[in-house]
Amino acid sequence: MSSSSPSGSGGDLTERRGIPAAKFIQDVDTYLSQSGLDSNSALAFHQERLQQYKVVEMKLLAQQRDLQAKIPDIEKCLEVVATLQARKGTGEALLADFEVSEGIYSRACIEDTDSVCLWLGANVMLEYSCEEATALLKNNLENAKASLEVLVADLQFLRDQVTVTQVTIARIYNWDVHQRRVKQVTSTAIAAADS
Template identity: 40%
Template sequence: MEESEGPITGGPSSEIVLETNPRGIPKAHFVDDVGEYMEKSTTSVETTLSKFSETVAKYKFMDINLQNRKKGLEVKIPEIKKTLTVINYLISKEGSDEPMETAFELNDTLWAAAKMKSTKTVNLWLGANVMLEYTLQEAKDLLEQKLNTAQTTLKNVLEDLEFLRDQITTMEYLSN
């Protein structure tokens, strides 16, 4: 196997064994003895510190991206739940002859009242200016799937953020 000088692979003379978390974020290995590490290194102290700093910057970039993804999911999940609640309500009223009274949002502060007949289909915005018509059950199934996916993704993002915090702490310690 090749030899590596990178801070992620464990040291200057170690075989390349890239440990990662389940989603492929590389693990930073702690250097117990900096003096020994530098003795085995074929690069200068400045180059080694530069590599450590570069790795910290990469971890911080990943952290920023994951923070943004987390914020998006934290907005998306309640929207999906709200839509699923409406679909479940429509399913409960399916086949009823009574018109349903509802208020729908026109703007952040503007709502309109309406009466509607029982329906068997709904239109869902899928994103990118795409709207499709689904039966109530299809819409419910789709939204439940989207909700499960979003919740799983959020769980993974939170795990990745925690993992990255540990890696950044390790690398910043080595850089100082």
């Protein structure tokens, strides 16, 4: 969001991770006179800001959905590695279904093993010892949960900014309607007095 705020609208705005904070406008008349804007320009600025917030919200929601899908996958991987470690040395084989490609599964019989292969992404798979895999997966799980917490806080901050901006737009619009009515009543009164 690189759009600069109109002068006089509070250059001391704070932000959260690149999301600019919306400033609540207490007095529209004072705001417009200090910023040097007319009501149409102020409305256009705040509507543009609102659209920017909506774009950022869509991106954050997509990231949130990705993380919410990733966390259960990591937890399942941890369970599988723990099961493999628990069965190690018992001579008991583990029957498992694994996904070969999207929607295609194969069955495997896994006997005692000291290592597992993990997908790292970008068509890369690496073999890890069970202990290394557990450590890596736990670290990935902690990072994913921490990222999700930050995203949830970002989304809440963003929703607050959307609300403030919507209220600001409504206040400027209502102020403009009121001013137009005052001008209309005044011009009608002047015309009536002249005739």
